């Protein structure tokens with residue numbers, strides 16, 4: 452029985468798997484990225500029926516590390532076995548150390564907890580942590596399969612549609628098969644095939660920057676004892692992140708018990724692609740490290756070059772950093788197809804928010820669909836967008852400002868203020884709980900929509916973005932213009948800290 456939105460009973464709260472009656476809502480999810488997988492889990496928890504389509508032939512464990520914010524892990528309290536596994540694969544007692552690119556130490560190793568404390572944050576509830584994507588991805592795929600969700604691999608979606616009269620939406624795959632459901636969640640990443648229907652097509656713009664990225668088994672460090680020593684773990688086998696700040700570049704390394712990761716930001720060289728399988732040879736990186744602007748006086752530390760040399764073949768990815776304007780719409784005209792994650796809003800991999808916002812979206816849409824019930828799907832999709840759009844637009848802007856902070860290194864300022872060596876993670880980002888927010892504000896959002904109040908004029912509930920911020924459409928061109936002129940990025944009014 453679909454749930455009518457009349458009373459604040461136990462189905463209008465955050466509850467564990469098995470607590471909600473069947474919503475009768477049939478959900479089709481496209482893509483098994485973090486957004487699609489979490490949407491699948493959260494939709495089954497909320498009582499929806501779920502099917503998932505993925506274009507890859509099987510699970511894709513490419514990738515290395517990413518930042519997972521606290522707001523993206525709150526839902527794990529309802530998945531105790533996942534919470535346990537998440538803690539098992541997390542970095543425990545991690546350290547952080549900061550260098551000049553030339554190898555000089557700027558900030559000696561400190562426990563991440565101490566660096567957090569120095570920033571006035573509570574080390575017991577860090578704003579998030581670095582995670583290995585392949586491990587988290589495998590964890591979510593097996594949970595989805597364990598809970599009986601049908602995941603069909605090798606299903607490349609080429610088109611989306613909706614039929615408002617019948618209250619259905621669907622997609623067509625490359626082999627001509629049509630799939631239908633009450634609602635379709637497009638979680639198929641940047642360049643989603645749903646853009647044509649949604650009308651939010653935005654062009655990717657080259658940023659002029661790219662990233663070399665590599666993750667490989669730690670045993671490869673045995674090939675060079677000096678590298679092994681320089682990139683060793685801390686006492687008691689505690690993992691360490693080392694950040695390296697150069698004149699027009701930055702890099703980071705992570706040494707864990709099982710894996711070594713290194714990532715370096717650089718100017719484009721011609722072989723970069725926005726693809727997690729675009730591998731290049733170590734020689735190209737070594738040459739690129741020589742040729743970077745600003746290396747005439749202070750070159751890259753030879754030990755970092757030695758680390759590049761021992762990286763196994765077919766491992767280094769040259770990932771192009773493309774910028775996209777915020778997409779004006781995320782849903783089809785009848786609100787039966789909804790984009791989430793990178794399909795709706797892309798982030799640079801260094802912004803610290805791509806995975807976090809994708810997961811928040813997934814939790815939010817599953818909750819909104821449950822709150823509104825089967826008879827109110829378009830209304831729930833629109834309420835979800837009201838909760839997510841301005842927050843994401845702010846997080847995207849913050850990502851640009853973080854990228855600028857890391858690229859524009861002033862070593863003396865970093866020595867005085869270590870916060871300049873890491874992306875900004877303000878409280879409005881990590882303190883959010885997308886599920887609680889949906890329960891708290893769904894009815895208010897529906898009331899505002901019925902009164903015709905515009906999203907940007909919404910005052911009916913507490914913002915989940917910087918307090919005092921007033922949304923104004925913005926473009927990447929303006930952001931780039933400011934960056935080129937050496938001006939700080941204009942984030943807009945409000946408390947961004």
Ligand SMILES: Cc1cc2nc3c(=O)[nH]c(=O)nc-3n(C[C@H](O)[C@H](O)[C@H](O)COP(=O)(O)OP(=O)(O)OC[C@H]3O[C@@H](n4cnc5c(N)ncnc54)[C@H](O)[C@@H]3O)c2cc1C
Pocket residue numbers: 481482483484485486487504505506507511512513514515516517518584606607608609638639640641644727791792793794800801805806807809
């Ligand atoms: C293989 C891979 C490795 C990554 N590694 C990293 C990393 O190391 N560090 C980092 O910061 N970020 C990484 N990312 C990106 C990061 O995971 C995302 O930016 C973020 O988590 C948002 O996730 P998403 O689910 O919205 O999109 P994505 O993670 O991009 O997932 C989209 C999914 O949709 C599938 N898909 C795309 N088009 C279609 C189609 N037409 N039909 C059916 N399925 C389709 C894709 O195969 C993919 O599984 C990686 C992404 C991928 C896909």
